[in-house]
Amino acid sequence: LVIEHIEAATRSIGFSMGSDRACGSLLQTLAASKPGGFLLELGTGTGLSTAWILDGMDENARLVSVDNDQEAVAIAHEFLSKDDRLDLRVGDANVLLDELEPDSCDFVFSDTWVGKFERLEETLALLKKGGLYIIDDLLPQPNWPVGHKEKVTDLVESLQNNSELTLTWMSWSTGIIVAVKK
Numbered sequence: 001l002v003i004e005h006i007e008a009a010t011r012s013i014g015f016s017m018g019s020d021r022a023c024g025s026l027l028q029t030l031a032a033s034k035p036g037g038f039l040l041e042l043g044t045g046t047g048l049s050t051a052w053i054l055d056g057m058d059e060n061a062r063l064v065s066v067d068n069d070q071e072a073v074a075i076a077h078e079f080l081s082k083d084d085r086l087d088l089r090v091g092d093a094n095v096l097l098d099e100l101e102p103d104s105c106d107f108v109f110s111d112t113w114v115g116k117f118e119r120l121e122e123t124l125a126l127l128k129k130g131g132l133y134i135i136d137d138l139l140p141q142p143n144w145p146v147g148h149k150e151k152v153t154d155l156v157e158s159l160q161n162n163s164e165l166t167l168t169w170m171s172w173s174t175g176i177i178v179a180v181k182k
């Protein structure tokens, strides 16, 4: 299984920010709800979440994913680049965000600062009606830096107060929100 190979390669470079299988399975399921869709991932890492999303997508769906860590993306590239549904970018997520049109995405997994703690409004504007916005890492972790808990609380509150979204906060994996643009 490609996931097992990516997990092993991820451990070998000591990358500790990768998604667990519970998160991956949810991403796979939600990706399957968007046949022919245009999907976006901000923060590829080593491609763990990317592999799960690709596994859920049908043959007509497309995924663009970006990360600025060359060493991590090299693993994603090694295992996933032969999938021509995937457009894998190495660079700043801000640049990709500037390229994309509002109302163009069916699915956004925001797994880095950009699209979550930064430029949230612009990221949500990318979603089509019925589009999914997914974030994880919402449950408190011992390694969170000072002030991060408050940032997460503010983010969750701002999503919950957004009248354009319907969402569920789930105690699943590392703590996940799945939101749908109304």
Ligand SMILES: C[S@@+](CC[C@H](N)C(=O)[O-])C[C@H]1O[C@@H](n2cnc3c(N)ncnc32)[C@H](O)[C@@H]1O
Residues within 6 Å of the ligand: 017, 018, 019, 042, 043, 044, 045, 046, 047, 048, 049, 050, 066, 067, 068, 069, 072, 091, 092, 093, 094, 111, 112, 113, 114
């Ligand atoms: C939580 S990890 C992603 C993990 C991956 N999605 C997974 O679930 O396996 C966050 C990633 O964001 C990347 N990153 C941080 N700032 C970035 C930026 N401005 N542009 C692109 N990637 C960035 C880091 O290199 C890191 O790989």
